[in-house]
Amino acid sequence: MTSNMLIAQSGGPSMVINRSLVGAVLTARADRRVGRIYGARHGIQGILDGRYVDLRAENRANLMAVAATPSSALGSVRRKPTPEDCAAIFRALQRLGVRWFFYIGGNDSAETVHIIDREAQRAGCELACFHIPKTIDNDLRSNDHTPGFGSAAKFVACAVLGDDLDNRALGGVKIDVVMGRHAGFLTAAAALARRRPGDGPHLIYLPERPFDLDRFVADVQAAVKRHGRCVVAVSEGIADRDGTPIVAKFLQETDAHGNVQLSGSGALGDLLADAVRAKAGIKRVRADTFGYLQRSFPGVVSATDAAEAWQAGVQAVRTALAGRLRSGSIAILRKAGARYGVRFAPVPLAAVARETRHMPPAFINRAGNDVTAAFLAYARPLVGPLPPVAHLRGT
Amino acid sequence: MTSNMLIAQSGGPSMVINRSLVGAVLTARADRRVGRIYGARHGIQGILDGRYVDLRAENRANLMAVAATPSSALGSVRRKPTPEDCAAIFRALQRLGVRWFFYIGGNDSAETVHIIDREAQRAGCELACFHIPKTIDNDLRSNDHTPGFGSAAKFVACAVLGDDLDNRALGGVKIDVVMGRHAGFLTAAAALARRRPGDGPHLIYLPERPFDLDRFVADVQAAVKRHGRCVVAVSEGIADRDGTPIVAKFLQETDAHGNVQLSGSGALGDLLADAVRAKAGIKRVRADTFGYLQRSFPGVVSATDAAEAWQAGVQAVRTALAGRLRSGSIAILRKAGARYGVRFAPVPLAAVARETRHMPPAFINRAGNDVTAAFLAYARPLVGPLPPVAHLRGT
Numbered sequence: 001m002t003s004n005m006l007i008a009q010s011g012g013p014s015m016v017i018n019r020s021l022v023g024a025v026l027t028a029r030a031d032r033r034v035g036r037i038y039g040a041r042h043g044i045q046g047i048l049d050g051r052y053v054d055l056r057a058e059n060r061a062n063l064m065a066v067a068a069t070p071s072s073a074l075g076s077v078r079r080k081p082t083p084e085d086c087a088a089i090f091r092a093l094q095r096l097g098v099r100w101f102f103y104i105g106g107n108d109s110a111e112t113v114h115i116i117d118r119e120a121q122r123a124g125c126e127l128a129c130f131h132i133p134k135t136i137d138n139d140l141r142s143n144d145h146t147p148g149f150g151s152a153a154k155f156v157a158c159a160v161l162g163d164d165l166d167n168r169a170l171g172g173v174k175i176d177v178v179m180g181r182h183a184g185f186l187t188a189a190a191a192l193a194r195r196r197p198g199d200g201p202h203l204i205y206l207p208e209r210p211f212d213l214d215r216f217v218a219d220v221q222a223a224v225k226r227h228g229r230c231v232v233a234v235s236e237g238i239a240d241r242d243g244t245p246i247v248a249k250f251l252q253e254t255d256a257h258g259n260v261q262l263s264g265s266g267a268l269g270d271l272l273a274d275a276v277r278a279k280a281g282i283k284r285v286r287a288d289t290f291g292y293l294q295r296s297f298p299g300v301v302s303a304t305d306a307a308e309a310w311q312a313g314v315q316a317v318r319t320a321l322a323g324r325l326r327s328g329s330i331a332i333l334r335k336a337g338a339r340y341g342v343r344f345a346p347v348p349l350a351a352v353a354r355e356t357r358h359m360p361p362a363f364i365n366r367a368g369n370d371v372t373a374a375f376l377a378y379a380r381p382l383v384g385p386l387p388p389v390a391h392l393r394g395t
Numbered sequence: 396m397t398s399n400m401l402i403a404q405s406g407g408p409s410m411v412i413n414r415s416l417v418g419a420v421l422t423a424r425a426d427r428r429v430g431r432i433y434g435a436r437h438g439i440q441g442i443l444d445g446r447y448v449d450l451r452a453e454n455r456a457n458l459m460a461v462a463a464t465p466s467s468a469l470g471s472v473r474r475k476p477t478p479e480d481c482a483a484i485f486r487a488l489q490r491l492g493v494r495w496f497f498y499i500g501g502n503d504s505a506e507t508v509h510i511i512d513r514e515a516q517r518a519g520c521e522l523a524c525f526h527i528p529k530t531i532d533n534d535l536r537s538n539d540h541t542p543g544f545g546s547a548a549k550f551v552a553c554a555v556l557g558d559d560l561d562n563r564a565l566g567g568v569k570i571d572v573v574m575g576r577h578a579g580f581l582t583a584a585a586a587l588a589r590r591r592p593g594d595g596p597h598l599i600y601l602p603e604r605p606f607d608l609d610r611f612v613a614d615v616q617a618a619v620k621r622h623g624r625c626v627v628a629v630s631e632g633i634a635d636r637d638g639t640p641i642v643a644k645f646l647q648e649t650d651a652h653g654n655v656q657l658s659g660s661g662a663l664g665d666l667l668a669d670a671v672r673a674k675a676g677i678k679r680v681r682a683d684t685f686g687y688l689q690r691s692f693p694g695v696v697s698a699t700d701a702a703e704a705w706q707a708g709v710q711a712v713r714t715a716l717a718g719r720l721r722s723g724s725i726a727i728l729r730k731a732g733a734r735y736g737v738r739f740a741p742v743p744l745a746a747v748a749r750e751t752r753h754m755p756p757a758f759i760n761r762a763g764n765d766v767t768a769a770f771l772a773y774a775r776p777l778v779g780p781l782p783p784v785a786h787l788r789g790t
Contacts, residue, residue, distance in 0.1 A: 013564045039787065042564075053787050065785030071560035073787050078565075162691035165466035169408045169437075170473075174687070265668070266661010266684050273660070289661050291683030292569070296557035298782035299695075387693035390460030392434065392448050392468050 002035030003099035005317075007055070009072040009134075010043035010079075010105035010112060014148030014295050015155075016309035017134045020104050021074065022067035023313030024132065025055045028100075031321055038096060043077035043103070044112060047092050048085060067310070070296045076105075081112055086119035093127060100128045100320050104313070106135035106146075107354055110329055114349040117327040131329035131349060132316045134309070136295050139183035139356040142347045144334040147312050150305030150382040152179070152294045153189035156233075157386055159290055161193035164200035164231050165389065172284025173220055173230045173276050176201070177269040179294050181237040184208050184359045186294070188371045189379055190233035192386065200231025207237035208359045209368035211246055216272070217279045219369050224282065236268055236289070247271065265289070302384045308332060308342060315344040340381035397430030398494035400712075402450070404467040404529075405438035405474075405500035405507060409543030409690050410550075411704035412529045415499050416469065417462035418708030419527065420450045423495075426716055433491060438472035438498070439507060442487050443480060462705070465691045467499075476507055481514035488522060495523045495715050499708070501530035501541075502749055505724055509744040512722040526724035526744060527711045529704070531690045534578035534751040537742045539729040542707050545700030545777040547574070547689045548584035551628075552781055554685055556588035559595035559626050560784065567679025568615055568625045568671050571596070572664040574689050576632040579603050579754045581689070583766045584774055585628035587781065595626025602632035603754045604763035606641055611667070612674045614764050619677060631663055631684070642666065660684070697779045703727060703737060710739040735776035 005028055009017055021039075028034045039053035040046030053074065058066075066073045081089065093101065103113045110131045117129035133140050136152035156178055167174045178187040184206025191204060202223040205211055223230040239245045247268040269287030276285045315330045328346040335341040363375035400423055404412055416434075423429045434448035435441030448469065453461075461468045476484065488496065498508045505526045512524035528535050531547035551573055562569045573582040579601025586599060597618040600606055618625040634640045642663040664682030671680045710725045723741040730736040758770035 009564075013561050041790070053789055055787075058788060062785055062788075065783060066787055069560065069784045069786075070557045072564040073785075073790065075790065076564040158693050159688050162465045162693045163687055165464065166408050166687050166691040169404075169467040169471040265665050265682065267665060270660050270662060286687065287660065288686030288688065289684065290688070292558055292561050292681065293554050293683065293685070293688070296561040298553050298557045298784065388460060389464045389693065390457055390468075391464075392450075392461055393453060393457075394448055395436070395468065395470065 002033055004036040004038065004097045005034055005100035005102065006038040006040055006047070006093065006096065006098045007102040008040040008043045008046060008104070009074045009076050010103055010109035011076060011134070012106070012136065012295060013071040013076055014134055014136050015070050015151035015301050016147050016306050017104055018069055018073045019067045019306055019309040020132050020134060020147060020313035022063045023310035024102055024317045025063065027314045027317040029056065033321060035097070038098065039074045042075040043079065044081055044085065044089060045077040045079055046075070047089050050092065070298050078108065080108070081115055083119060086116055089116060090120060090123055090125045090127070094125070099126065100130070102130050102132055102316055102320070104132040104134050106137065107140055107352060107356055110140070110349055111353040113327070114353040117349055128320045129327040129349070130316045130320045131352065132312050133329060133332065133352070136186060137180055137183050138185035139358070140352050141355060141357045142351040143331045144342065145332060145382055147305060147309035148295070149185060150302035150384070151300065152186055153192070153379060154302045154383045154386070155294050155297055155300045156186055156189045156290065157192040157383060158300060160190040160201055160231065160233060161386055161389065163288070164193060167200060167229055167231050170284070171229045172286065173224065173232070173282055175232045175234060175269050175272050175287040177234055177236050177287065177289040179290065180207060180235040182207050182356045182358065184235050187233050187235035188359065188363065188375055189383065191371045191376060192379060192383055195389065198227055201233040202227060202230050203232045203369050204371055205232070205234040205238050205369060206359060206364060207235050207239060208364060210241040211238040212240070213275055217275055220276050221280045234272065302382060304382055304384055311344060319346050397428055399431040399433065399492045400429055400495035400497065401433040401435055401442070401488065401491065401493045402497040402499070403435040403438045403441060404469045404471050405498055405504035406471060406529070407501070407531065407690060408466040408471060409529055409531050410465050410546035410696050411542050411701050412499055413464055413468045414462045414701055414704040415527050415529060415542060415708035417458045418705035419497055419712045420458065422709045422712040424451065428716060430492070433493065434469045437470035438474065439476055439480065439484060440472040440474055441470070442484050445487065465693050473503065475503070476510055478514060481511055484511060485515060485518055485520045485522070489520070494521065495525070497525050497527060497711055497715070499527040499529050501532065502535055502747060502751055505535070505744055506748040508722070509748040512744055523715045524722040524744070525711045525715045526747065527707050528724060528727065528747070531581060532575055532578050533580035534753070535747050536750060536752045537746040538726045539737065540727060540777055542700060542704035543690070544580060545697035545779070546695065547581055548587070548774060549697045549778045549781070550689050550692055550695045551581055551584045551685065552587035552778055553695060555585040555596055555626065555628060556781055556784065558683070559588060562595060562624055562626050565679070566624045567681065568619065568627070568677050570627045570629060570664050570667050570682040572629055572631050572682065572684040574685065575602060575630040577602050577751045577753065579630050582628050582630035583754060583758065583770055584778065586766045586771060587774060587778055590784065593622055596628040597622060597625050598627045598764050599766055600627070600629040600633050600764060601754060601759060602630050602634060603759060605636040606633040607635070608670055612670055615671050616675045629667065697777060699777055699779055706739060714741045
């Protein structure tokens with residue numbers, strides 16, 4: 001006697017979200033209790049629209065190739081289910097004979113699973129609801145870190161490493177804007193680019209500390225005085241003392257529609273570059289916004305991240321099939337000890353849903369413009385080795 | 396009896412400019428006619444300031460590691476020498492006993508070499524002046540292509556490949572702004588990302604064709620109608636019928652200083668995204684400006700580009716030492732035939748200096764919003780294979 005399962009992807013894509021998908025699917029395919037395996041297109045939207053992929057029909061070689069492909073192979077969505085959505089979803093899943101529901105995503109996606117689980121219980125619907133963690137922002141509570149972060153952090157570290165070499169050649173000030181609305185982990189990873197004293201990034205600004213434009217300009221001037229140049233990593237989500245995003249303050253002045261959008265816009269970088277030009281009188285100032293490349297650039301993958309993303313999918317299916325829990329999320333916890341290692345543990349959906357985790361204070365320096373050695377020790381094993389670079393003597 | 400040589404790097408860094416440097420240096424070190432090998436810091440600025448590196452003192456292993464490092468290991472500069480500069484340069488080179496002068500860079504750097512060569516002849520100064528080609532823009536005349544282009548094109552193709560997968564997952568319109576002030580080669584390379592019908596980029600805009608904002612919005616609407624989404628690659632240098640850069644038109648309206656700067660700013664992408672949002676009524680529109688990552692991202696190197704950059708350095712030194720030519724540039728020419736191959740040929744400095752080469756009309760489609768099969772055939776061997784991607788059936 002078998003039951004069917006359904007799996008879907010939600011929220012922002014990542015470099016390794018397909019590894020979680022394929023890890024889960026291949027684990028389910030090897031288990032005799034699992035019948036059909038539905039992949040819903042574009043998260044819960046696919047359930048509402050009746051758009052599915054038969055994940056038993058895929059051959060193993062193609063699944064392995066999909067696992068190594070960036071972005072969300074099933075498509076994604078950002079949708080919070082209403083009670084009506086939930087009712088429609090239960091009807092659809094009942095029709096399909098689905099007993100196990102898996103949803104791969106971040107804290108918003110965990111909230112979706114939490115809502116569906118709660119509504120299913122209310123409706124007396126027998127549905128196991130499991131969340132598989134994914135977020136490049138690394139901001140899921142109850143986790144040491146999340147699948148997707150290590151690879152995105154590797155992209156950021158590589159990009160800043162190359163950009164620092166570029167800045168070293170032509171000088172001036174370079175501002176790199178990194179993804180991260182409320183959590184600074186990804187921006188902080190820029191610090192991994194440093195190899196020698198004097199290497200950039202020379203300054204790092206995170207959403208966890210209030211951002212002051214004059215203080216920033218003074219910091220840049222001091223760095224230029226010291227190093228003859230300055231590379232800055234700044235989170236797109238930096239905000240002032242009142243919690244208003246810096247870019248929102250700026251856009252409110254220029255955009256009549258009041259649209260505030262952090263990613264997919266170069267506004268923050270340009271604003272900061274203009275400030276350095278105008279207030280510090282520095283001529284060569286450039287800003288780059290790394291944008292969507294951070295989560296989708298093919299080939300830039302952390303081996304640790306890839307393996308853990310796979311395991312998160314495997315563990316979710318195993319936990320669900322074991323049947324002791326009706327619902328949950330699979331958390332990644334770091335083992336104690338000098339050598340890096342993790343274990344996977346089921347946690348209640350409420351423990352990861354909605355709210356974001358921030359950088360702990362011990363990871364941020366006192367001045368609020370850099371990270372600490374504790375952060376570097378935390379992040380290094382997640383990202384793995386970076387490409388080697390060499391310098392001529394005396395340069 | 397030996398003479399000394401001096402080598403320097405100029406203009407924008409690239410992924411492989413250090414390969415040309417090290418190829419030239421190791422060739423010179425193996426030749427008994429060459430005495431001291433000076434590396435000037437930051438191009439001709441280093442000669443004017445007396446800042447040199449002893450390139451005989453470097454061990455081979457470190458030189459090989461430098462060759463594989465992005466950016467310009469000696470530092471770079473953007474400076475056109477005045478007659479006074481030239482006189483000061485000759486005095487400095489005479490003091491150092493330099494008979495061979497090598498300068499790695501693009502068309503502006505070739506002009507620098509051209510000026511120094513001309514002034515040296517006037518001054519009766521015995522100095523061999525050679526230019527080693529480098530430009531990610533691929534816009535040097537008399538060349539089939541230039542060192543640096545293949546690797547930057549690989550970055551662009553990889554970035555758009557990943558970004559297209561990302562856009563496939565969440566939909567909407569994505570605009571990617573690619574470097575290229577007057578020549579569209581690098582933007583055109585985005586087309587290499589396509590694997591299957593319907594893959595992005597769905598539209599490509601180059602500086603070689605006049606850009607019309609309304610036409611662009613209509614193109615995007617048509618692509619969204621056809622594909623349900625749209626990925627656009629657009630060159631930072633796109634201009635209107637009068638040759639005015641689109642971003643300059645925009646900045647003139649908003650920036651009282653009238654500063655027009657194409658790279659290191661997200662302004663063009665944001666302008667185009669706003670236009671699509673406002674005029675086409677499409678909600679999810681994002682823009683990324685690839686910026687300096689295109690020329691400095693560690694690890695993204697075309698093997699062909701790397702080998703040719705090295706050879707360009709080798710050939711420059713060999714040509715100079717042969718002594719038949721007083722000055723010149725080393726051009727890369729493509730051999731006829733189905734199988735890709737190149738030869739290196741010395742050309743006069745006047746043949747590469749200053750003016751830029753544009754995309755030939757045969758590489759651009761009639762509508763002016765895409766490239767042709769001829770361009771793809773041209774570019775593919777320069778870039779080499781891209782990372783594999785796979786899709787689930789029916790997606």
